[in-house]
Amino acid sequence: MELQIKEKNEFQYVDEGSGEVLLLLHGLFGALSNWQDVVQEFSARYRVVIPLLPIYDMPLLKAGVPGLVSFVEDFLAEINLTQPCTVLGNSLGGHIALVYTLQNPDRVKRLVLTGSSGLFEDGMGGSFPKRGNYAYVQERVAYTFYDPAVATQELVDEVFSVTNSNAKCLRIISIARSAQRHNLAKELHKIKVPTLLVWGLNDTITPPIVAHEFGRLIKGAELRFLDHCGHAPMMERPRQFNQLLMAFLERTAVSVAA
Numbered sequence: 490m491e492l493q494i495k496e497k498n499e500f501q502y503v504d505e506g507s508g509e510v511l512l513l514l515h516g517l518f519g520a521l522s523n524w525q526d527v528v529q530e531f532s533a534r535y536r537v538v539i540p541l542l543p544i545y546d547m548p549l550l551k552a553g554v555p556g557l558v559s560f561v562e563d564f565l566a567e568i569n570l571t572q573p574c575t576v577l578g579n580s581l582g583g584h585i586a587l588v589y590t591l592q593n594p595d596r597v598k599r600l601v602l603t604g605s606s607g608l609f610e611d612g613m614g615g616s617f618p619k620r621g622n623y624a625y626v627q628e629r630v631a632y633t634f635y636d637p638a639v640a641t642q643e644l645v646d647e648v649f650s651v652t653n654s655n656a657k658c659l660r661i662i663s664i665a666r667s668a669q670r671h672n673l674a675k676e677l678h679k680i681k682v683p684t685l686l687v688w689g690l691n692d693t694i695t696p697p698i699v700a701h702e703f704g705r706l707i708k709g710a711e712l713r714f715l716d717h718c719g720h721a722p723m724m725e726r727p728r729q730f731n732q733l734l735m736a737f738l739e740r741t742a743v744s745v746a747a
Contacts, residue, residue, distance in 0.1 A: 492521055492528060494541075500564050501541040506532030509598075510570060513539040514561070516580030516604075516721075517664060518630075518648050523579065526727035527734070535738075538574075540564045542582070544664060545657040552660040553667030557581075558588045575738065577601040579721055580610070580694070584668055591676055599741055600684040600707075601734060604720040607673040608702055610695045623649055634719040635691040677706035683741040684710040687733055689718035689725065711737065 492503050503521050505528055513524045521539050528537050542557055551559070565571075575598050578586030583605025590597045626649045631637040651657050684707050688700035697714065704712040713733050715726045723730045 492525060494521065497567055499543075500567055502564065502568070503528060503537065503539040504568070506534070506536045508535050510536045510538055510572065510574035512561075512565075512570075512574045512576045513537065514576070514578040514582030514585050515539070515542060516582050517544060517661065517668075518633075518651070519579065519582065519721075520647070523721065523724055524577075527577075527723055527731060530727075530731045530735075538568070538570065542585075544581075545651060545654075545660055547660065549659060549663060552663040554581075554584055554588060554664070554671045555667075557585050557664070558592065561585060561589055562593070571596075573598045575599040575601065577603070577734075578605060579603045579723060581606055581664065581668055583607065584671070584673075587673055587677070587680070588671075590680055590682065591673075594679075594681065597682050599738070600680065600682050601687065601737070602684070602703065603687045603722050603730070604689065604692055604695050605686075605699075605703065606668045606695060607671070607677075608695075608706075609699050610668065626652055632693060633721060634725050635689060635717050636719075636725065639719075639725050674702075674706060677703070678708065680707050683737075683744060685733070685737040686710055686712045687722050687730055688712070688714050689720060689722050690714045690716045691718055692720045694720045 494501055495504055511531060515523050521541055524539055531537055543560060573596050576586045583602040584607040587607050590600055627645045630645050630648050631640040634640055686700050686703055688697060690697060700712055704710045715722050715729050718726045
């Protein structure tokens with residue numbers, strides 16, 4: 490299934506299906522395509538919406554977690570999406586989802602986090618992107634996954650083109666540092682919606698201990714691990730991820746409708 494990208498004013502996004510809304514948020518080096526298997530599986534029963542986050546071209550002074558949360562709020566207002574929805578986030582997208590939920594508790598039905606930042610993350614393997622070094626980028630992209638083969642040449646080329654731009658690198662560094670500073674440990678007890686945590690057991694960027702800490706701090710959160718899986722379960726283990734997501738949506742349907 491090839492994703493159809495829509496445009497409205499400055500926003501680019503995917504909007505597939507109809508019904509209850511699933512809002513999907515990608516990570517720092519992510520793209521709309523990261524959620525392709527979720528769109529394919531769920532758009533027959535749900536309305537799946539994915540904004541392209543302006544990570545590489547947003548104003549430098551706004552390049553951080555708060556600026557990206559504001560962008561999501563503006564995007565939802567632009568497409569007139571006012572009903573409460575289920576918010577899913579991977580990596581930085583999970584961090585944005587958490588802050589959005591804390592700021593808009595009446596607009597979130599459920600929360601799904603996978604490899605989320607917000608407590609601790611070892612972004613880019615503990616260092617920031619090196620401009621013009623293809624081998625370094627190739628190594629760091631592979632570091633995201635349990636199976637390095639998932640880091641295709643197409644994916645590596647895409648990240649390399651980003652890190653080869655000074656302007657884009659500045660924004661990446663600004664956002665990454667913002668995420669590291671923006672620790673949510675003292676805020677997570679305020680989240681009351683049903684929450685699912687799906688984590689790669691072999692995640693080296695937000696290791697399993699981080700998932701356990703999210704599970705401890707978010708009351709009632711369900712934690713599920715996928716073996717032989719790194720930082721992006723919806724890409725590396727799409728079938729298992731979708732099964733866990735579908736079961737969660739169906740299991741919580743009554744409680745969120747009440």
